[in-house]
Amino acid sequence: xxxxAESEFDRIFTVSLFFPDLLPPGxxxxxxxxxxxxxxxxxxxxxxxxxxxYDYTLAQYSNLLHSMIFNTARDILIEQYKYxxxxxxxxxxPGFAIRGLHYDVKKSLLMKIDAFHYVQLGTAYRGLRPVxxxxxxxxxxxxxxxxxxxMSDFYGKGPSxxxxxxxxxxxxMTLLSSVIDxxxxxxxxxxxxxxxxxxSDAIKDVHVKGMMYQWIEKDMEKYILHGDETYAVLNRLxxxxxxxxxxxxxxxxxxxxxxKHMVGKNWRDLFDMVIVQADKPNFFTDRRKPFRxxxxxxxxxxxxxxxxxxxxxxxxxxxxxxxxxxxxxxxKVLYFGDHLYSDLADLMLRHGWRTGAIVPELETExxxxxxxxxxxxxxxxxxxxxxxxxxxMHQDAESKQVLLExxxxxxxxxxxxxxxxxxxxxSIFRTFHNPTYFSRRLVRFSDIxxxxxxxxxxxxxxxxxxxxxxxxxHEAPLWMDQLCTGCMKTPFLEEMVHIR
Numbered sequence: 001x002x003x004x005a006e007s008e009f010d011r012i013f014t015v016s017l018f019f020p021d022l023l024p025p026g027x028x029x030x031x032x033x034x035x036x037x038x039x040x041x042x043x044x045x046x047x048x049x050x051x052x053x054y055d056y057t058l059a060q061y062s063n064l065l066h067s068m069i070f071n072t073a074r075d076i077l078i079e080q081y082k083y084x085x086x087x088x089x090x091x092x093x094p095g096f097a098i099r100g101l102h103y104d105v106k107k108s109l110l111m112k113i114d115a116f117h118y119v120q121l122g123t124a125y126r127g128l129r130p131v132x133x134x135x136x137x138x139x140x141x142x143x144x145x146x147x148x149x150x151m152s153d154f155y156g157k158g159p160s161x162x163x164x165x166x167x168x169x170x171x172x173m174t175l176l177s178s179v180i181d182x183x184x185x186x187x188x189x190x191x192x193x194x195x196x197x198x199x200s201d202a203i204k205d206v207h208v209k210g211m212m213y214q215w216i217e218k219d220m221e222k223y224i225l226h227g228d229e230t231y232a233v234l235n236r237l238x239x240x241x242x243x244x245x246x247x248x249x250x251x252x253x254x255x256x257x258x259x260k261h262m263v264g265k266n267w268r269d270l271f272d273m274v275i276v277q278a279d280k281p282n283f284f285t286d287r288r289k290p291f292r293x294x295x296x297x298x299x300x301x302x303x304x305x306x307x308x309x310x311x312x313x314x315x316x317x318x319x320x321x322x323x324x325x326x327x328x329x330x331x332k333v334l335y336f337g338d339h340l341y342s343d344l345a346d347l348m349l350r351h352g353w354r355t356g357a358i359v360p361e362l363e364t365e366x367x368x369x370x371x372x373x374x375x376x377x378x379x380x381x382x383x384x385x386x387x388x389x390x391x392x393m394h395q396d397a398e399s400k401q402v403l404l405e406x407x408x409x410x411x412x413x414x415x416x417x418x419x420x421x422x423x424x425x426x427s428i429f430r431t432f433h434n435p436t437y438f439s440r441r442l443v444r445f446s447d448i449x450x451x452x453x454x455x456x457x458x459x460x461x462x463x464x465x466x467x468x469x470x471x472x473x474h475e476a477p478l479w480m481d482q483l484c485t486g487c488m489k490t491p492f493l494e495e496m497v498h499i500r
Contacts, residue, residue, distance in 0.1 A: 030370045033363040036455050038465035040447040042334075042354055045462035049272075049328050050237055052453070053280075053337035054248035056167050057358050058234075059258050060225040060452060061216070067092040068215055070171035073202040077179070081198050086186070090178040096128070097173035098425045099361065100438025102146075103162045105196045107139055108180055110173060112425045115440035117151060118144045120431040122415065125424060127181030162196075163437070166339045167360065172203045213254040220261045227262030229454035234263060234270050240461045243328075245273035247283065247335075249342075252276040252298040252313055268311055273326070275314045280339075284319045284346035291317035319351065336453055340438075344445040357446035358453060361428050366451075368420050377417045384410045 052058050070092035077083040103110050109131065111124040121133040121144060137144060150161055164173055176199050183190050206212055216223045237244060248255060255276055259267040268274060279289070293301040294313040308314065308325045323329055329352070336356040337343025347353040368374055384406055392403060414433075418426035429439045442449060448465055450456075 031366045033366040033451060034455050034458055036356075036448050036450045036459065036465060037362075038448050038467040039443045041464070041466055042331075042447045043462070043464040044334075044459070045464070046331060047242070047334045047354065048332040049243045049245065049334070051245045051247060051333060051335035051353075053335075053339070053343050053358075054246060054250050054255050054258070056338040056360065057336050057343075057453060058230050058246070059227075059262065060360065061167075062223050062225055063094060065212070065215070065223055066094070066171045066174075069168070069203065069206050069212060070175055072206050072211055073171070073175055073199070074178075076202040076205055077175075077198060081202065083179070083198075084182065084186075084188070087179060087182055090182065092171060093128075093174050093178075095422060096177065096424060097164075097170055098422050098428045099165065099167060099169065100428050100436055101164050101173060101425060102437070103164065103173070103176065103196070104160060105162065106160050106192055108192050108195075109136070109139070110177060111136075112431065113146060113151075113437045114431040114434040115437055116434060117146045117148065117437075118431075118434075119146065120426070120436075122418070123425045123431075125177060127184050128177050129181070129184075130424070165341055165438070165441075168207070172199065175199055175203070210251075210254075213251070217254065217257050220258065224258060224261060226452065226454060229452070229457070231263045233453050233456050236457065237461070238270050242461070243272045244270055245275070245328075246271055247275045247278050247280065249278055249280055250276060252294055252315070256298070268313075272310045273308055273314070273322075274312070275317060275322075277315050279316060281342040281346060283317065284350070287318050287320045289316045289318050291315070291321060319346075323351070334447075340441045340445045345441075348445050348447075354447045355445060356453075357442055357449040358451075359428075359442070359449050360451055362449070363451040365421060365427055365429065371420070374417065374420055377413055377420075381410060381413045381417065384413070 055061070074087055074090065078085055078087055097110070098112075100112070101110055102113050108126050109124050110126075112120045114120060119136055119140070121136065122130065124131045124133075124136045140146065146161070150159065164170075176196070179195065179199060180190075182188075183195075234244060246255075255274075263270065275283075275291075276294070279286075282289075291305040291308070292315045293303055293305060294315055295301060296313075298313070300315070305314070305317075305321075305325075308322070331352060331354050334354040334356060335344070335347055336358055338358040338360075340357060344355040344357060348355045388403060388406055388410065391399070394400075394403075418432065421427040427436070429436060429442075435443075
């Protein structure tokens, strides 16, 4: 009957009649892109102090910034590093790369790796072209698995693998792929290590030499998004007697202009502590750098810091002095940042702060998950997987042929589903069925995660987030008759005010 079914709908209906337990439970509500998702139970009522990163946390940037970073770093390679002028024809490719990818420096491979250290086949690129699955497996000794010793260390920097974890890395990955594409197309030999370092240094120059800061300061309306929402979040927290602090790697003059644009000239009145050029993640681990005070114009002062005063600006320093001077310890502190390693990992694992990850990609991914095409693809994919598992004991020739056709169809649907998110690398959260390496870190280093801090406006300041109890594999059969656990319903969904 399944073979005679002409449409995907007919096949799903047939499976529902004969194998109802193979279909996932129906989704009772669409996912909400403005919701906050919990990895760990946390009550906002217990949080007295809110901390924030600046870039991509308080300040959300337009994607136009990526093109500027790409073009400037590309020109630095040509003019200062004497790379071929032909690279000038390459422009930034929006949507080529996704966050969380790994780059094997010695093999010049950009790829997506899952939580179990396996390369997702079909997502390995050398330059701008995909590398055949067979070649990827051969490069890693006959397996898709990347051994632990080769994987990234605690901060995403392994001996030969680099993980790109922040949003600013999107133009870096695209430039890296573009340069390799040019060299391969023109038969130019290159040293992989030197090429990677040159591109990293060129990208770093854009930040360190202040070029990016200058672009944003000249046209904040163009580059900074949703500033009114940032003001609403901060003002609401202060009105509920919460203490606020800011720890950022960006310089004071840049932060000051951005915050005045978003919040107003008296933005510092909202914060109990402001720390700039903090040098995270070293700020969280290195005890050697003392705090230095800045005056209102951003000039360094020479005082020895024995207390951290409200309304003052501090530079550098370290978390250990911060904890000693403020007494802000443990779960009464909730810190938000976009970089899982530099912002959140040490705070969660070593200091017991609660952490919130800002994942702007979440909004787009949820909108894709809510589409009818995704729903149908996932439903039929799950049904096929169950059929393959259930029917594999039939070993006659006709059954084997049917099983082979189902396996091929399942692979086709998995590829189509991947392409809904990104044609090259798919979703940042999943490989075909496993969580990505990025997802694994997201769950490990954050109590809650959301698309932007404006999502806080949708919840009471005493709201408790309860992570859904999702089944372990040995528990899964017990869940088949229960309602969908993926809809993340909250009491406020119907009443949420739509934020511009």
